[in-house]
Amino acid sequence: MTTIDQPLSAGGAPTADWVDMGELSRDPYDTYRRLREMGPVVWVPVLNRYLCTSYSGCRALEADQETFTSTASALASTRALGGPAMLGKDDPEHAVERAPINRSMRPKNIREFWAPLFERNARMGLDELIAVGPEEADLNRDFAGPLSARNLTDMVGLKGARPTDMVRWSHAFTSEQANIQDVPAIREDAQRARREVDELLDELIPYYREHPDSSLASAWANSGIPLEDVYANIKLTIAGGLNEPKHAVSTMVWALTDHPDQLELLFAAPERWAEAFDEAVRWVSPIAILPRIVTRPTTFEGVDLPVGAVVCPVIGAANHDPEVFERPDEFDLARPRVSHLGFGSGVHQCAGHWAARIGIGEIAVPMLYRELPGLRIDSRRPANWSGWVFRGVENAPVTWDAA
DSSP states (O other), rough: OOOOTTTTOTTTSOOOOOOHHHHHOOTTTTHHHHHHHSSEEETTTTTTTEOOOOOOHHHHHHHTTTTTEHHHHHHHHHHHSSSOOOOGGOOHHHHHHHHHHHHSSHHHHHHIIIHHHHHHHHHHHHHHHHHOOOTTOOOIIIIIIHHHHHHHHHTTTTTOOOOOHHHHHHHHHHHHHHHHOOHHHHHHHHHHHHHHHHHHHHHHHHHHHOOSSHHHHHHHSSSSHHHHHHHHHHHHHHHHHHHHHHHHHHHHHHHHHHHHHHHHHHHHOOGGGHHHHHHHHHOOOOOOOOOOOEOOEETTTTEEEOTOOEEEEEEHHHHTTTTTTTTTSSSSSSSSSOOOOOOOGGGGGGGTTTHHIIIIIIIIIHHHHSTTTTTTTTTTTTTTTSSSOOOOEEEEEEEEEOO
16 A cells, blocks of 8 residues: 555646645635635645545545545554554544543533533633733633643543643644654654653553543553553543643634624623534634545545545635535624534544533633633734644733723
8 A cells, every 4th residue: 555655646636736834834724715716625745645625525534434544643643642542543443442431521421520620620720810910811821721731631530740741742742743744853842742641651550450430541541452552542632632622712712802793692692602612613623634545446526546545634624615604714603503523523523522612612711701801812912823734823812801
């Protein structure tokens, strides 16, 4: 089979030789629009990949594991995490590794067991944000990052890990997963993070085998799956389980700063905060692409794809498909309800999507707006977005009306 690093021909697909990596990182949505205008599947030489930008095409790619295997993700995750995690496996192997944590990730269990911890962590983070003050506060640094780290530490059961450790580890893993150009400094950061997490797990896994509890680490430790898979899946959870909720917080506040009419709607109907979370994840998807490898010659969306070709459902583009979402570039709670793909779809849909929706959309962000009148992005200080494989607000200065 052709490997992910070998050059492939366009296979009859339109070729986008104009794609600029710097522009993708600054703001990918214009690139997505131009790619979509060329066709639902486009060959991008600078990435050595086919990109699928349509909503229907992305769902179809995710639904057909036999033709489009997720083992492309295994290559990136092995490099970043030290071993192939479940996101880079298909069923039945994927199902075996996900089964131990499925029960803990159900909405009922999250509301009954984890929500009180999420509430405690949000209150702690709010106090810290207030202590920094409305002239200096950064939403990511002072609230969203530490909050996501504490929530994840509690859920996974990473006793002894500090929020700063979790943030650093997560950033190192996600940066290496997106390190298509193989930057040495990024690779070294990921190697350091792997060593530190492995040392912690060397202590915790034997402990959880003797003292099982409701944490994800305990569930995996007592599942019977190979130890290397336990370690890889915990590191995968650190990578994805922190950045997505963190970025959802800052994306929501950014969106509501720019759309005060939507904020007024939420004040009038607070039961709709979870909808605001979903619209924010659709509007700016925290994870943009999910690479797949073609296992057999196939024609997809009119393009002949050879065995070994890498074709990526581009979630960020699919969530802005005008065939599915009216005025897709706008943040709008009143739009007709259509399931977004911000957490993937099919069997590989993010296991933690309900935890993020409840912990961030129903608890943390509403608390911010209840307790901090006039909360908004502070236009007096620089704020910026970054990334496209993983996208979010990098600097998120916020202010509010002091009492």
